[in-house]
Amino acid sequence: MDLNQQFIWLLGVTILAFLSYRKKALTGSGAIASFVVGALITFAFSLHGLLLLAAFFLSSTVLGRLLQRKDENEESFEEKGEKRDAKQVLANGGWAAFASLFFLFVNHPLWYIAFVASLAAVNSDTWASSIGKRSKTPPKMIITGEVVSIGQSGGTTLLGNLGAIAGSMFIVLTAMSFQFLSPVDGIPWWTWLIIVAIGFVSQWIDALAGALFQALNYCGVCDAYTEKKNHCHQRTKTIKGKQWIDNDVVNHLCSFSAFLMGAIVGIFLYF
Numbered sequence: 001m002d003l004n005q006q007f008i009w010l011l012g013v014t015i016l017a018f019l020s021y022r023k024k025a026l027t028g029s030g031a032i033a034s035f036v037v038g039a040l041i042t043f044a045f046s047l048h049g050l051l052l053l054a055a056f057f058l059s060s061t062v063l064g065r066l067l068q069r070k071d072e073n074e075e076s077f078e079e080k081g082e083k084r085d086a087k088q089v090l091a092n093g094g095w096a097a098f099a100s101l102f103f104l105f106v107n108h109p110l111w112y113i114a115f116v117a118s119l120a121a122v123n124s125d126t127w128a129s130s131i132g133k134r135s136k137t138p139p140k141m142i143i144t145g146e147v148v149s150i151g152q153s154g155g156t157t158l159l160g161n162l163g164a165i166a167g168s169m170f171i172v173l174t175a176m177s178f179q180f181l182s183p184v185d186g187i188p189w190w191t192w193l194i195i196v197a198i199g200f201v202s203q204w205i206d207a208l209a210g211a212l213f214q215a216l217n218y219c220g221v222c223d224a225y226t227e228k229k230n231h232c233h234q235r236t237k238t239i240k241g242k243q244w245i246d247n248d249v250v251n252h253l254c255s256f257s258a259f260l261m262g263a264i265v266g267i268f269l270y271f
């Protein structure tokens with residue numbers, strides 16, 4: 001691979017991270033983490049990998065903003081806003097970066113499948129929540145079926161599920177469209193279909209873990225359920241789940257499941 005060209009893409013990563021910081025899509029730590037993730041992906045998969053990362057990052061940022069509800073502001077249900085910090089970036093892109101690192105050292109195509117699967121999963125997850133938020137029917141808890149607040153972890157809607165499939169397909173279609181730039185070729189069509197399914201299933205694992213283990217807090221001042229640690233200038237009471245299991249931990253589980261399933265598919269394909 002042409003090292004000079006790699007440095008040009010790396011310059012692109014730097015500019016993208018900086019612009020995202022300036023546009024308030026990333027915090028300072030988030031921009032640094034994005035640079036590291038972007039650099040590993042660039043060295044492993046060159047422009048092809050970078051395009052996949054950009055497809056995830058740009059589409060989920062744009063969708064998140066376009067589909068934002070008018071009533072969604074500082075008092076939204078979730079702990080964090082649209083500005084991503086390092087923890088969030090690594091929860092989404094960390095396993096894709098790990099797959100890139102393995103590919104750099106071992107240079108085996110199975111890590112490419114793990115890489116695409118992991119990005120398909122986090123894209124599926126972000127598209128599901130952005131698109132699902134616009135559902136006219138309220139979300140139902142994944143296991144119990146009880147109606148829950150919009151944005152609450154573990155709540156799903158039909159629209160959200162369609163968004164999840166579309167999000168996973170978007171990454172796979174981008175990968176297929178730019179195959180001519182990829183260092184790995186000859187991936188059979190059914191493997192691409194399996195990667196779409198892995199993305200979707202991992203997003204479900206994410207929702208399931210959110211429903212079962214993620215912390216749900218109660219604010220006694222305004223009588224509301226929230227994922228925030230503080231509400232109405234007071235510490236909330238954890239009524240369900242574990243406080244340390246937040247959105248980032250659940251996202252790690254999503255991207256890691258896909259990474260693992262992708263690697264297993266790679267093993268079956270190549271060994």
Ligand SMILES: [Zn+2]
Nearest residue numbers: 219222231232
């Ligand atoms: Zn409150």
